[in-house]
Every structure is written in structure tokens, then in C-alpha cells.
Amino acid sequence: MRIWSLLLLATPLLAETTWKDVQPILERRCVQCHQKGEVAPMAFTSYPETRPFAKAIRQAVARQSMPPWHAAPGSLAFRNDRSLSAAEVATLTAWVEAGAPQGPAVKSMAPAAGPSQWKLGQPDRVVQVPGFQVPASGQLAYSFLIVPLNLKEDTWVRAAEFRIDQRQVVHHINAFIRPPGSSYLAGFPTNEIFSPTVAQRGKRHAHERVFDRRQLILGYEPGYEPMPWLEDGAKLVPAGSDLIFEMHYNPGGTPAVDRSEFGLYFAPAAPKNRVVAIDTLRDLDFVIPPHANGFVSQAAMTLARPARLLSVQPHMHVRGKSMTVRAVYPDGRTETVLAVPRYDFNWQTTYVLAKPIDLPKGTRLESTAGFDNSPNNRFNPDPAAAVKWGDQTTDEMHIAFLELVIEATGDPEKLFSSLPALPRPTSPAAAPQD
Ligand code: HEC
Structure with missing residues (x-):
């Protein structure tokens, strides 16, 4: 018994936890947000950047406030689960408790595809918000943009991605498609931003079918990560559909002009399954x-x-x-x-x-x-x-x-x-x- 407890006590001393142990965890679990230009206010892409936040990191992982993930045990398993394993928490904690040492030099982190790049590769089609003026303060109504896609045939979309420009002020953007003949925002101009009333937004034809009115392709909100839906599944964009952005901006203290982009990736052939x-x-x-x-x-x-x-x-x-x-x-x-x-x-x-x-x-x-x-x-x-x-x-x-x-x-x-x-x-x- 005594020998075992001595060994347990001695374990941390045998191999001090240093940056070489911590970097891979940050790379896997943190830097998608904690890098320059991303949603988090500080970057963890190198030792000198991370070192000042060591204590905050220990606290955040102990409280489970970071990485942000709110599904409780008892839920099913999720593909995009951001939570840390017990071993990852133990390594981060041991590192901070050892004084956050740098230790032996390691190859620096491979630069992640930054916010300025498309994470899923070059899209087949890109639609851009044409410069939305966000004032320094105030409450903004939902704004809309209708862009005709001019697709001659029904088209399957295997994935979509937002490349958000002004992350501090974009509260969310939803990208819908509007099939031809839809009542949704019918009569509003295309290729310009407008803010209809709630009643105008709610207007619909009597007995209009739900999917004939509009279909959600993808929503952006902070923390979102682009992901194809399924290997054998895609969303359907009927021929002649328009793309509609529903945009909500929250002023962030200084004026900003947002030029976020949305990319569509077409499926080469009709898939087995449809995602709705x-x-x-x-x-x-x-x-x-x-x-x-x-x-x-x-x-x-x-x-x-x-x-x-x-x-x-x-x-x-x-x-x-x-x-x-x-x-x-x-x-x-x-x-x-x-x-x-x-x-x-x-x-x-x-x-x-x-x-x-x-x-x-x-x-x-x-x-x-x-x-x-x-x-x-x-x-x-x-x-x-x-x-x-x-x-x-x-x-x-x-x-x-x-x-x-x-x-x-x-x-x-x-x-x-x-x-x-x-x-x-x-x-x-x-x-x-x-
Ligand atoms: C999905 C995005 C995202 C991921 C992944 C993420 N963070 Fe954060 N983090 C944020 C944002 C945004 C903030 C600032 C706002 C806030 O505190 O919620 C933040 C703040 C923090 C802070 C400041 C204090 C605090 O607790 O709020 C610490 C420390 C931190 N993150 C550590 C981590 C660590 C360590 C990881 C990985 C193990 C991680 N974060 C992963 C987005 C993220």
C-alpha cells in the first residue's frame, strides 16, 4: 500500500508537465476560437501569448466554463462535442500548478485556417453582404438581403459556410432559400438591405406548404463551426430559388461595416438523403x-x-x-x-x-x-x-x-x-x- 501511494505522489515529479504537453490540447480544443481575429479576446497559439492566462485557464477548465459546451451527461453523444476529457483537464491543471513552465522547445502550432480563409475549401458559389453599416450603439431591427441564385436546375448543396467579417457586431445571420412563387418577403427588392415590419415578414399565402415558403440552409452564431451535414446527405435548392439572409447586428461601441460572406458547396450528384x-x-x-x-x-x-x-x-x-x-x-x-x-x-x-x-x-x-x-x-x-x-x-x-x-x-x-x-x-x- 505504502509503496503505491508513494509512487502516486511521485508521478508528477517524474515528468514535469510543460508547454509540449499543453500545446496539442490547446490546438485541438481552444485555438479555433482563441486565435487572432476569432471570437475569443486572447490568442493561445504560442507560449508567450498563453503564459499570462495560465491561472485563468486552470479556473475556466475547472469551472467548465471553457471550452463552452452546455450538453449535460445523459444527453446523446455529439460530433462537435467541445468538452475536455478528464486527462486533458488533468494535464492543463498540472501545467498551471507547476508554474506553467515552457520546458523543451517544440515545433510551433500549425497555423489553423484563420478567419480569413474558407475552412471547407473554395466554395462553388459565394454571396456577400454588401457593406452593412453598423452604428456604434442602439438596437437594430432584423435586416434582410435577397440575392437571386439564378440556378437553372434543382441543385444539391452538400455543405455551406459563413465567413464572418465583423465578429464583434454580428449577432447572427440565417441563410434561407426561397423557392420561386414563395410568399416570403414577396415584392421586396433584391440585392439591397432592408428592414421589413414583423407583419410583412409573417405574410404567407393561404395553405402555403412550409417548405415552399422558405428553407433554412445554415445559421451563423458565435462558436459556430462549418461542417458538412452528412457523407450521403445534402440540402436541396430548387431551380430559380433566391438566397435570403436574415441578419441581426448588435452595435459594439464603434461603428463597423460588415461584409460577411456565405459559401455554398454543391454536391457532384444527387445524394441518397435529404437534410431539412x-x-x-x-x-x-x-x-x-x-x-x-x-x-x-x-x-x-x-x-x-x-x-x-x-x-x-x-x-x-x-x-x-x-x-x-x-x-x-x-x-x-x-x-x-x-x-x-x-x-x-x-x-x-x-x-x-x-x-x-x-x-x-x-x-x-x-x-x-x-x-x-x-x-x-x-x-x-x-x-x-x-x-x-x-x-x-x-x-x-x-x-x-x-x-x-x-x-x-x-x-x-x-x-x-x-x-x-x-x-x-x-x-x-x-x-x-x-
Ligand atoms: C467556441 C469558442 C471557444 C473555444 C473552443 C474556447 N474558448 Fe475560451 N473563450 C471564448 C470566448 C468568446 C471568450 C470570451 C468571452 C467569455 O469569457 O465567454 C473566452 C474566454 C476564455 C477565458 C477567459 C476567462 C473566462 O473563463 O471566461 C479563458 C481562460 C479561456 N477562454 C480558456 C479557454 C481554453 C483553455 C479553451 C480550450 C480548452 C477555450 N477557452 C476554448 C471562446 C472559446
Whole structure:
């Protein structure tokens, strides 16, 4: 016994943890954000840059505030899991406790594809925001840009990527496609930026099919990483579609001009599977009472045909506290897909399943969202307000965005046939996020 404990005590002394042990972990887990021009305020790409933050690093990994990742144990496994293994935490901690020594020289980190490069390679098609003027302060309405793609044939897109220009002010950009004949922002000019009213954004033809109106290709929010959807799956862009950017900017203290770009990667041939994004797992009707902590909103939908679930993105605003998404199978079995017990609105992460799960027809998808409207929530702009659905940060939302996979020839509309009609906006404040 005694010999073993002596050995354990002696282990750290046998091999001091130095920069050579730490660099690979930072390269794997941190520098996609912690490099010049990326979202994090400091770079960890070399020893001299990292050394001053050693203690902060130990603290952040112990608190699990870094890397930002909010799925709790009990969730399924995710392809883009950013969390550290116990061994990685132990190495970082041992290094800081040893005084963050440099030790033997190592080959410096291979420069990652920086923010100025396309991470997935040169796209087949690039669309650019033509210089959006962001003032130093104030609250900006959602802005839109419609760009005709002039595609003569139905085109499969195997991946898409945002190259964000002004990271400090871009809150999010969603790229939709609008098939010909759609009611979505019909009549608005192309190739110029405009801000329609909520009512104008919500306008739709009677009985218009969901996917005939618009389809989400990709959303950008801080922390986003480009990734092809599937080896054998792609999104479909019908011939004659327009691309529409929905953009939300948050002024950052100094004026900025944003020229973010969006790239599309075409699939060489029709894929086996089609990936579709839906926003119908949501609750539009809640009212969070003033000062309430622990208010719960529920949403559910039942699949009218089989599909595979590829990803989940919880979406709430600053009063959002937790979200859990479950699948209740026709045989009664319940599976927790994603549990986010401590939601952080700064990290609108898309959780991409390591193995997409099969959802038979009749599977009920449920989402439970918790909100904190009390003064203890330090992000709460007004605990005295009764809070409803709305697109400003002072309003709330409860959506679990999903990406589903169906066969390439399948009709995504059939996913919905057992759903009640899509809720129609009753008042501007209750309009869905479109
Ligand atoms: C997805 C992007 C991302 C990744 C990955 C990431 N960080 Fe960060 N990090 C940020 C951003 C943004 C900030 C500044 C805002 C904040 O503190 O949340 C930050 C701040 C920090 C801070 C400052 C203090 C603190 O706790 O907020 C430390 C220390 C830190 N990161 C360490 C790390 C380490 C170590 C890793 C890898 C093991 C890592 N980060 C991975 C984005 C990231």
C-alpha cells in the first residue's frame, strides 16, 4: 500500500508537465476560437501569448466554463462535442500548478485556417453582404438581403459556410432559400438591405406548404463551426430559388461595416438523403410572469413519417435557463436527446449527433424550456415585465431547431401532416421568427 501511494505522489515529479504537453490540447480544443481575429479576446497559439492566462485557464477548465459546451451527461453523444476529457483537464491543471513552465522547445502550432480563409475549401458559389453599416450603439431591427441564385436546375448543396467579417457586431445571420412563387418577403427588392415590419415578414399565402415558403440552409452564431451535414446527405435548392439572409447586428461601441460572406458547396450528384431544417418544435403562446423563476414552457410535435434526427439547436433569449429535448417512441420508450441544464444565450450551439437517430413514424418530439425572470438573473433586462414571444432580446423564444434526414426523393411536407396548422401570428408580438 505504502509503496503505491508513494509512487502516486511521485508521478508528477517524474515528468514535469510543460508547454509540449499543453500545446496539442490547446490546438485541438481552444485555438479555433482563441486565435487572432476569432471570437475569443486572447490568442493561445504560442507560449508567450498563453503564459499570462495560465491561472485563468486552470479556473475556466475547472469551472467548465471553457471550452463552452452546455450538453449535460445523459444527453446523446455529439460530433462537435467541445468538452475536455478528464486527462486533458488533468494535464492543463498540472501545467498551471507547476508554474506553467515552457520546458523543451517544440515545433510551433500549425497555423489553423484563420478567419480569413474558407475552412471547407473554395466554395462553388459565394454571396456577400454588401457593406452593412453598423452604428456604434442602439438596437437594430432584423435586416434582410435577397440575392437571386439564378440556378437553372434543382441543385444539391452538400455543405455551406459563413465567413464572418465583423465578429464583434454580428449577432447572427440565417441563410434561407426561397423557392420561386414563395410568399416570403414577396415584392421586396433584391440585392439591397432592408428592414421589413414583423407583419410583412409573417405574410404567407393561404395553405402555403412550409417548405415552399422558405428553407433554412445554415445559421451563423458565435462558436459556430462549418461542417458538412452528412457523407450521403445534402440540402436541396430548387431551380430559380433566391438566397435570403436574415441578419441581426448588435452595435459594439464603434461603428463597423460588415461584409460577411456565405459559401455554398454543391454536391457532384444527387445524394441518397435529404437534410431539412425545421423550426416547428416551439411554443409561441407562453407568458412568463413578472419575477418568476423556474417558469416552464412545453412544446411537442409528432412525426407523420419516419426520419432521422441529425441535430438540435436550443434557442431562447436572456431569460432562458434550461432546455431538454426528448424523443418519445411509438413503443413508449423515452430517450433524452439533449439536456442543457445551464443554458447560456451567448452560445447558440447546434448539437450535431455523433450518430443520427432513427425516429419511426409516430415519434413524439418534446421540448421543455425553463426561464428565469427574477432579478437574480443578471442578464434580465426587466424582472417586472410579463414576457412573451418576440424577436428582440428583451422578448423571449422557445424553439428547438431540428435537422432531420429523409430519403432524397421524400416529401418533407409529409413530416407535418399530423401537425395542427402552423400557428398564424395573432399580434405582432406573437409572430414567429420569420
Ligand atoms: C467556441 C469558442 C471557444 C473555444 C473552443 C474556447 N474558448 Fe475560451 N473563450 C471564448 C470566448 C468568446 C471568450 C470570451 C468571452 C467569455 O469569457 O465567454 C473566452 C474566454 C476564455 C477565458 C477567459 C476567462 C473566462 O473563463 O471566461 C479563458 C481562460 C479561456 N477562454 C480558456 C479557454 C481554453 C483553455 C479553451 C480550450 C480548452 C477555450 N477557452 C476554448 C471562446 C472559446
